Amino acid sequence: MVRIMVVFVLCLVGISLQAQNDFYFEDYVYVEQIKSVKFHPVNDPPRYPVYKMGDNTPLHFSFDDLDAVDKRYSYSIYHCDMNWKLSDLVESDYLQGFNGEELTGSGHSVQTRIPYVHYDLILPNEYISWKLSGNYLLVIRDEDKNPVITKRFLVVDPKVSVNAVFERPKDVTTLYTHQSLVLSVETNDLYIRDPLNEVKISVLQNFRWMDGIFNVSPKFIAGSRLNFDVFTPFSFKGYKDFRSFDIRSLQYTNRNVYSINIKPRRIDVLLEKTRNRNGANYLTELDANGNFIIGTTGSMYGDRGAEYVNVGFTLEALQPFEKHDVYIIGGFSDWQLYENNKMRYDAENAFYVADVLFKQGFYDYYYALVDQNGQYNLEALEGSWHETENDYYVLVYIREFGAYYDKLIGYFVIKS
Incomplete structure (x- = not known):
């Protein structure tokens, strides 16, 4: 009777936690x-x-x-x-x-x-x-x-290792736009009762959760190796290298910065004009694979001495995109569509423009084309190419028979 009551109380606690999440x-x-x-x-x-x-x-x-x-x-x-x-x-x-x-x-x-x-x-x-x-x-x-x-x-809690090989996509329509991984997991000395059902892996491109491939089970076992389906590999759009800008220094224009205007109460930075890269030739760019780094070269106070700067963006567009909006997104915005990062169309100059507040640092970003349902498309304005350098993060989970939670037993980073 006591055991039944304890289980009942724990269930109520779980229900309460779920209900109070805001x-x-x-x-x-x-x-x-x-x-x-x-x-x-x-x-x-x-x-x-x-x-x-x-x-x-x-x-x-x-x-x-x-x-x-x-x-x-x-x-x-x-x-x-x-x-x-x-x-x-x-x-x-x-x-x-x-x-x-x-x-x-x-x-x-x-x-x-x-x-x-x-x-x-x-x-x-x-x-x-x-x-x-x-x-x-x-x-x-x-x-x-x-x-x-x-x-x-x-x-x-590292228990397993991962083998990864990049292969050309098997779908010929994606040969020049996608990157495909073939993965296997080495269980080493870890005993797993039912690997085909208990183990799952997820793969993220550049640690971006919005378009990862999740919860894939192995297809067959060979000794201590768990193999995944080679006929449906982990395939991702390669996109292009990230657009970026560097405002760590405000004493001179740096990477992709056109001008700096320092005023008594604010600092305005205008970036170089940008264009739609979909269909343009692929060019290798120095980037942080979507991340950003806060920093300044002009203050001895570290994170508390960096300025906040109004950064101006311009994207050439002969006409506005019908029933779509344009957002500036990246790691700095958690890959979310925050209203402050939404661009507006300047019909007189044929530009999408935006002014966004950034702390001094180095930033990567993409332009996202977003429909009326909030679905966004990165390829529309950035393009996609199979030779782009990306980081892929492989996460290996296990939920053992009878367990109440998922363990993370493997984490690996692979460069394309």
């Missing part, structure tokens, strides 16, 4: 004044938020609040399954410590035209750490418990 289980910023959200291993900002058990390099989360007043933010961590749904676990199953701790690392900007408060959080820390591998969601809440930021991160 946030998205994805990377998202909920309020306009929050800018420059970054999450990465400590001292390694080009990388993504992946914590490897055994390596134990902590993660560094940061953001700015342009309201420029001190606020009491709190943070919580949730374990998710491979589909980014809340796991069937109670908090004590996966956390050492308790959710709801106050975010204490903050400092005001120094000698910047637009003032802000910069917040930092190191995870794990003395108050909270995780016990299990898998997908996790970090949620930042304000004083009224409203979500202001959600950010995904991964905790991997």
Whole structure:
């Protein structure tokens, strides 16, 4: 009878957690004044938020609040399954410590035209750490418990290895536009009761969740190797190298910057004019594969001394795209269609234009053509080419028979 009651109570806790969620289980910023959200291993900002058990390099989360007043933010961590749904676990199953701790690392900007408060959080820390591998969601809440930021991160307990080979697409219509991977997983010494049903892999291009290939099961086993279907390989559009700009220095024009206008209360940067690249010849460009790096060459105050800059974009277009909008997206926007990044059409000059606020740094971006249903198309304005250099992230999950959560037992990065 006692055991039945315990199970019943745990079920109620799980239902309560699902019901009280007022946030998205994805990377998202909920309020306009929050800018420059970054999450990465400590001292390694080009990388993504992946914590490897055994390596134990902590993660560094940061953001700015342009309201420029001190606020009491709190943070919580949730374990998710491979589909980014809340796991069937109670908090004590996966956390050492308790959710709801106050975010204490903050400092005001120094000698910047637009003032802000910069917040930092190191995870794990003395108050909270995780016990299990898998997908996790970090949620930042304000004083009224409203979500202001959600950010995904991964905790991997490395148990397996991955073999990857790039092959020409088997579909001849995609020979020059797509990149295809053939993958297999080496289980090494790990015992898996039912590999064909318990193991699944997901693949991300440039750590972009919006168009990954998810939850693919192996087709057959050869010794300790799990093989996946070679006739339907992991195929992705190659796109083109990212557009980028560099505003780390404001003393001179840098990469793809046309002009810099420094005023007493604001700084305006105009980028070089851009064109539709769909159908244009492929050119290799220096990029960060969609990521961005905050930094400045002109301040001794680090993250608190970087200026916020109004960056002007222009995209040539003889006429507006019917029933479509154009957005500027990339890692800096969590690949979300934020209204601030929407372009407007200037009929007099035949341009799409936008002014977007960026903190000093190096940024990659794409133009996205978005229909009335919110579906976006990157190829329409960027094109796609099979020789583009991309990073592919392979995630290996296992849900053992009778288990209540998905373990992340493999994480690998492969360059095309």
